[in-house]
Amino acid sequence: MERSKRFDLLAKRDINKETYVEPWPEAGLIVADSPYDPQPSLTIEDGTVVEMDGVVRRDFDALDIFIASQALDLETAEAAMALPSEDYARMLADINAPREDIARLIAGCSPAKLTDIIRHMNVLEMMMGLAKMRIRRRPANQAHVTNWREHPALLAADAAEAALRGFAEVETTVRVARFAPFNALAILVGTQTGRGGVLTQCSVEEALGLRLAMKGLTSYAETLSVYGTEKTFVDGDDTPWSKAFLASAYASRGVKIRFTSGTGSEALMGRAEGKSMLYLEARCLLVVKGAGSQGVQNGSISCIALPEALPGGVRAVLAENLLASMLGLEVAAGNDALASHSSIRKTAKLMLQFIPGADFIFSGYSAIPKRDNLFGGGNFDAEDFDDYNVLQRDMQIDGGVRPITEAEALSIRRKGARAIQAVYRELGLPDITDDEIDAAAVAHGSDDMPARDIVPDLEAADAFMAGDDDFTTVIRALNKSGFSDVADNILEMGRQRVAADYLQPSAIFDADFKVQSAINDANDYTGPGSGYRPSGERWREMQAIPQAKSPEGFVDPHVAEPLSRLAEIGPAAVGSGREVILALGPAFGSALGKTIGGLEHEDVLEAILTGVASEGMIARIIRVYHSSDCAAIGYVGARLSGSGIGIGLQSRGTAVIHQKDLAPLNNLELFPQSPSLTLATYEDIGRNAARYAMGIATVPVAVEIDNGARLRLIVKTALLHRRETDEVCPERPPQELRFDWEPEF
Amino acid sequence: MTETKGEYPLRDSETDALLTHSGRPLSDISADAIAAGDITGDDLRTHADTLRRQAAIAREAGYPQLAANFSRAAELTDVPNDELLKIYEMLRPERASYDELTRLADYLEATYGAKENAAFIKDAAATYRERNLLRR
Numbered sequence: 048m049e050r051s052k053r054f055d056l057l058a059k060r061d062i063n064k065e066t067y068v069e070p071w072p073e074a075g076l077i078v079a080d081s082p083y084d085p086q087p088s089l090t091i092e093d094g095t096v097v098e099m100d101g102v103v104r105r106d107f108d109a110l111d112i113f114i115a116s117q118a119l120d121l122e123t124a125e126a127a128m129a130l131p132s133e134d135y136a137r138m139l140a141d142i143n144a145p146r147e148d149i150a151r152l153i154a155g156c157s158p159a160k161l162t163d164i165i166r167h168m169n170v171l172e173m174m175m176g177l178a179k180m181r182i183r184r185r186p187a188n189q190a191h192v193t194n195w196r197e198h199p200a201l202l203a204a205d206a207a208e209a210a211l212r213g214f215a216e217v218e219t220t221v222r223v224a225r226f227a228p229f230n231a232l233a234i235l236v237g238t239q240t241g242r243g244g245v246l247t248q249c250s251v252e253e254a255l256g257l258r259l260a261m262k263g264l265t266s267y268a269e270t271l272s273v274y275g276t277e278k279t280f281v282d283g284d285d286t287p288w289s290k291a292f293l294a295s296a297y298a299s300r301g302v303k304i305r306f307t308s309g310t311g312s313e314a315l316m317g318r319a320e321g322k323s324m325l326y327l328e329a330r331c332l333l334v335v336k337g338a339g340s341q342g343v344q345n346g347s348i349s350c351i352a353l354p355e356a357l358p359g360g361v362r363a364v365l366a367e368n369l370l371a372s373m374l375g376l377e378v379a380a381g382n383d384a385l386a387s388h389s390s391i392r393k394t395a396k397l398m399l400q401f402i403p404g405a406d407f408i409f410s411g412y413s414a415i416p417k418r419d420n421l422f423g424g425g426n427f428d429a430e431d432f433d434d435y436n437v438l439q440r441d442m443q444i445d446g447g448v449r450p451i452t453e454a455e456a457l458s459i460r461r462k463g464a465r466a467i468q469a470v471y472r473e474l475g476l477p478d479i480t481d482d483e484i485d486a487a488a489v490a491h492g493s494d495d496m497p498a499r500d501i502v503p504d505l506e507a508a509d510a511f512m513a514g515d516d517d518f519t520t521v522i523r524a525l526n527k528s529g530f531s532d533v534a535d536n537i538l539e540m541g542r543q544r545v546a547a548d549y550l551q552p553s554a555i556f557d558a559d560f561k562v563q564s565a566i567n568d569a570n571d572y573t574g575p576g577s578g579y580r581p582s583g584e585r586w587r588e589m590q591a592i593p594q595a596k597s598p599e600g601f602v603d604p605h606v607a608e609p610l611s612r613l614a615e616i617g618p619a620a621v622g623s624g625r626e627v628i629l630a631l632g633p634a635f636g637s638a639l640g641k642t643i644g645g646l647e648h649e650d651v652l653e654a655i656l657t658g659v660a661s662e663g664m665i666a667r668i669i670r671v672y673h674s675s676d677c678a679a680i681g682y683v684g685a686r687l688s689g690s691g692i693g694i695g696l697q698s699r700g701t702a703v704i705h706q707k708d709l710a711p712l713n714n715l716e717l718f719p720q721s722p723s724l725t726l727a728t729y730e731d732i733g734r735n736a737a738r739y740a741m742g743i744a745t746v747p748v749a750v751e752i753d754n755g756a757r758l759r760l761i762v763k764t765a766l767l768h769r770r771e772t773d774e775v776c777p778e779r780p781p782q783e784l785r786f787d788w789e790p791e792f
Numbered sequence: 793m794t795e796t797k798g799e800y801p802l803r804d805s806e807t808d809a810l811l812t813h814s815g816r817p818l819s820d821i822s823a824d825a826i827a828a829g830d831i832t833g834d835d836l837r838t839h840a841d842t843l844r845r846q847a848a849i850a851r852e853a854g855y856p857q858l859a860a861n862f863s864r865a866a867e868l869t870d871v872p873n874d875e876l877l878k879i880y881e882m883l884r885p886e887r888a889s890y891d892e893l894t895r896l897a898d899y900l901e902a903t904y905g906a907k908e909n910a911a912f913i914k915d916a917a918a919t920y921r922e923r924n925l926l927r928r
Contacts, residue, residue, distance in 0.1 A: 109923045116915070117857065150854065254877050261873050263833045277923065281885045286925060288916035289883035291861070295909070296876045298865030301838040339861025375855060517833035522826050534823060541836040542821055545812050546803035547846050550862065552855055562801045566853050 061388040068356045075319020075327075078310065078354050078363035080166060083321035087160035089128045091121055100159040108277040110330055113287035117337030120154035127155030136167035139176035139373070142574030146179050153373045158329040161373070165325060165366045170399060173362075173369045178403035179572045180372035182565035183553035184579045186404035188447025189379060190214035191411035192234060193421035197226045198496045199471065200464040200479050200487035203237035207463025208456050209414040210241025212432070213449040215555040216267065218411055220250040220421050225505050227251045228512045229476075231264040232521065233467050236533065240463040243536030244556025246303060246549070250422075253285075253293060260302040263518030266540055266549075267303035269344045269379065269410070273334050274308070275327025278318040291338035301544035303554060305342040305377060306335040310360075310367055311350030324354060328367045336374050341552040343371045344410040346381020346400070349423055355386055355396075365399040372405075377553035377565070379410030385417070385424035393426050394438075401438065401446055404579070406553045408446055416492040429491070439589045445581040450592040461488035466530045473524030474516060477503045536560075601763045602770050605698075607640020610649055612787040619669040619781040622689035627659050627736045629668045630684030630781070632675055632697040633774035642700030643763055644722045646729075652786055654726040655694060658733020660790040664740055666733070668786050671695075672779035675771040678712050681705035683781055690740035694732060699767040700724055704736050715739055716747050721764075722756045796849045802842065813837035813869055840866040860908070867906035883916060885925045892927075893917035 057063065070077040090098035096115035097104045107115065120127075130152060138144035153161070168176070190209040194201050202219065209217050219234045221227050231249035238245035246267045249259050259265045271290050274280045280287070290306070297304045308331035310324035319327060328345065335343045347354050347364050354360030364381060371378045380400040387393040400408050412435075413425020420428070427435060436450045464487040468479040477500065486496050518537055525534035539560055543549055549556070554564035572578030581589060613636045622628065629652075636648040652668070659666040669687060671680045681695020681703035691707035692715075700721035703714045716735065718724055731748040738745040757764075799805050810818040814835040825831045847862035868876060882888040882896060894917055901910035920926045 109919055109925065112919050112922070120856075147854070254880065257877065257880070258873070261833075263836070281925065284884055286883065286885055286916065286920070288912065288919070289880060289885075291912070292864075292883050292909075293880050295861050295864040295868055296880060298843065298862055299838075299868035299871070299876070336857050339857045339859075339864070341855070341858050515832075519826050519831060519833045519836065522823065523829075526823055526827055531823065538821070538823055538826065541833075542818055543803060545818050545821070545836060545838050545842065546801065546806075546810055547838045547842050548801035548803050550843075550846060551800070551850060552853075552858065562803065566800045566849060569853075 061390070062392060064388040066352070066356050070357055072323070073321050075314035075322060075324065076357060077323045078357050078359045079162065079323045079325040079366065081321060081323035081326065084162060084323050084326045085159045087128065087132070087157055087163050089124055089157045089160075091124060094121060096121070100157050109286055110275070110277055110280065110334060113337055114158065114330065114333040117287075117291075118333040119157070122155070123152060124155035127152045128157065128160055132160065132163040133167045135164040136172065139164070139168065139180070139369070140172035142175075142179070145573065146570060149180065149373065150375050154375075158326060158333055161329040161332075161370050162323070162326045165370070168366070170362050170365055173365050174399060174403040177365070177369050177372055177400070177405065178578070179570070180369065181404055181406060181570050182372065182375060182377060183406050183555075183563065184568045184570045185563065186445055186447055186579070187215040187407055187555050188213070188409055189216040189218060189407045189411055190414035191383065191420060191422050191425060192217050192219050192237070192414055193230075194415060194419040194493040194496075195222060195421065196493040196496055196498065197222055197230060198483070198487070198493065198499060199229055199233040199467050200483045201490055201493065201496050202230060202233035203240070203463040203467035204460035204487040204490065205415055206234045206237025206247075207241035207459045208451075210238040210245045211451055211455060211459045212414070213447060214245065214412065214414065215447065216246045216248070216407065217414075218248045218250055218269070222421050223505065224251060224255070225508050227255055227259060227508070228262070228264060229504065229508045231259050232470070235264055235518070235537065236467045236470055236521065236525070237463040239536035239540070240466050240530075240533050241459050242558065243539060244560040246555065257293065257296060258512070260297060261300055263541060263544070265302065266544070267305070268297055269305040269307055271304060271306045271340065272308070273306050273331045274316070275313050275322070275330040276318050276320050279313045279316045282316055282318065287334045287338060290334075294338050294340055298550055301547050301550070303549055304340060305344055305379060306338065306340040307344040307348060308332065308335060309345045309348040309350055309381065310363055311347050311353035315350055315353060325363050325366055329370055332367075332371050332374055332376065336376060340376070341550065341554075342377025342379065342406065344379040344381070345371055346410065348381055348410065349384045351381060351384050351386040361396045361399065364396070368400060368405060375552065377406045379407035380405035382409040382426055383411035383413070384422060384426060386426045397427070401444060402442070404445070412448075418494070419492045433592070433594070436589075436592050440592060443581060443586065443589070445579070445585065445589070449588050452593050457488055464488060466525060466533050469528035469530055470521055470524045473527055474511075474520065476507045476511070598766055601766045605639050605641045605767060605770075610636040610640070612649060613652070614785045615670065615782045616785050617783055619687055619783040621687050622667060624689045625740065626665045626667050626689045627733075627740050628684040628688035628693040629655055629659075629666050630680045630693050630695050631668065631670045631784070632680055632771050633670065633672050633776070634675075634698040634771040635670070635696060638774050639698040639767065639770060642698070642721055642724070643760060643767055644700055644724060646700065646724075646726060648698070650726055651696070651700065651729050653788055654729035655696070655733035656786070656788060657790060658730035658735075659737045661730075661734055662737035662741065664737035668784040669781045670784055671781050672774075672776040675768065675775050677701045677703050678705070678714065681714065682711045685709075687781065688740075692736050692740040694736050697721075697768070698771045699764060702729070702732055704732065704739065706739065718748070718750060720750060720753060720756050722760055723751045723753050796845070796852050799845070800849050802845060810842060811839045813839050815839070838869065840869045843869065864908050864912060867900075867904060867909050870904050871900070871906070883913070886927050889927050890917050890921050893920065
């Protein structure tokens, strides 16, 4: 077969590294609206659910039983189920329908009813819904901090940097499970160095996770996974009751929890029972709510590539975030695991959570290189920090992070690494050397770190886990080693654990270590002008990316003393005979001294004059004062020129060859891409102008096309033009100039 | 119903009144006390009464299931770490018989006054029996 060069190129694009599959409902490979999804229904007799979504009580599985007894508000259920799904959909998208009214009714909806509501909504309407139903007013963000070496100094340094960047939660995990206490410890010390009040967790097996929390090494846990069918739940070695008990156990120790669910897990485990991913997720979310979790991590999470392989997958992921918000759950909205090879696709997907805002826009922004991510690769990584900050600045949307300078990063990384070194020394753990500190301070990832001797580290970790040391030991060690500010932050985390305020829905600590949750910072979005929108100090902080320069900085390098070789000798008269006029902009060689491409104005003049002279022609130079516009400058030159040919030249270097009989905005040749113009080009421009003046057939000057030039230089272009325009004198006629130069022949 | 939202956060409104799990006032908790070895992590835990107040706050704000969780958690504050882990293990699928679960429920109620947990575990036992999730 013939091969299209374009299709050949398209085949190599990142988007075509993905897998796409057609839906197969029987296998659960369908994101929503499976033909096997039940129709919504609910029958209550004597205060008990006797039928739900077409299943009678005796056929209930464990999830149905749990949902019916723990999750549903039976008082509102009758009215809730009677209201048409389309009415819910319209209320969700309607700024005039208050969040509380919708939430009250949603509490009585069965899983199939929840799914049925989504059927009526497109992504824009769902984004409106999420903006309103999100339970905390101000969005936040969570970071993932891991490294494949499981190096404590690097973990602490990266955690400190993540905290400084504004992440409200930092999650780590392990490659080797025995490292769990040390990884949790490094993240704790690192974050509290960067900013007091960042919540931390270490994702490990449930019982181990609880033990870490009991030691005070972590302050939250989100590994409580739930699934949408009974068989998958049991395959996960839990039941809704065991998970709910675990939630209470964590709360009894003052530890925040959030469950994890997400579309696709049941299909991945081969037990979707022909149901759509979204319907199964609705069941998960009702289990989460019934278990008394304040929130959920959903948005497909580690299964994200599966819904993204199917049509409507990204829409369904937004739908599950919205369903969780509707149920009054804090949402950590995914965007964590690697979802796509394509930057376009992954950014487009992010917008569905970024624009409306989620309690946590990422349930793990990878604040480390992709190679160091032990969660399966980040969808956004440390390499994307600047991109993400610019997205915030572009849209004036609070994505939960802030720009920092290199100096700030180096300083906090070193301090975080030093703090964990001090703790290791005080506790008699295998030493972290000063060389390791130096490496961690400047490192991007594990590859920049020296190897550690793993065996003694693991033995020490086992002993630490088995012993009585806990976060009070850590506080003592930090105080003894001069890190009292870090110790105070960890101590305050301990006090907060006693107060338990941060167990409430969607709780985080703000920059002042004050709890902010759906209780005291409830979302109050009711349309334009309401709700959270970044302003004041926060908006200034988001704008202040280190890359942003002051406008003066763009023009200053181009400002110069007026050229002494260029003298004004009187008003310019209309010429006669064989000549070309070179008409300069008002600032050329006076207020400004260089083109945008950095060419000295006097060199440019010499090049053009050389070109004119090479054809045996004479050039007269004038300065135009009444306009800074290139066409106008060139046109005046042409009108005064004895041959009718003029060259217009702006200070930034833009040039035109004009002819007096043409319309002012027409031209013979235009050179708009001034950054690409070289002295050789200017000489060619002079030569061509001379040839036009002599009436000789002429090939237009070839110019390199650089479509990136405008992108790179538009600010400078605008500011240089503005500087030239400052020199405009509307009443002043063109002046003839004398340039002290002789052709070299 | 009392107005509880105004109390939140308790860390600010009740600094002097809040007690740790071991019954000490929160204001006793200082770096010096920790340096002196006077306070351990086991002291620095939340008190059952605090969790009950958080439950009231959650209930009033419209989060009844979360409130129920806090109420169960309040009952668990006195249950030792190891026991908590064992109970969790027993509640996992196919770990315990029906009688073992009901005995566990009775034990928790008798030993810690954990009425709500007891009812919750009995609820689980009944479902496990119905759904074949008991130990085989």
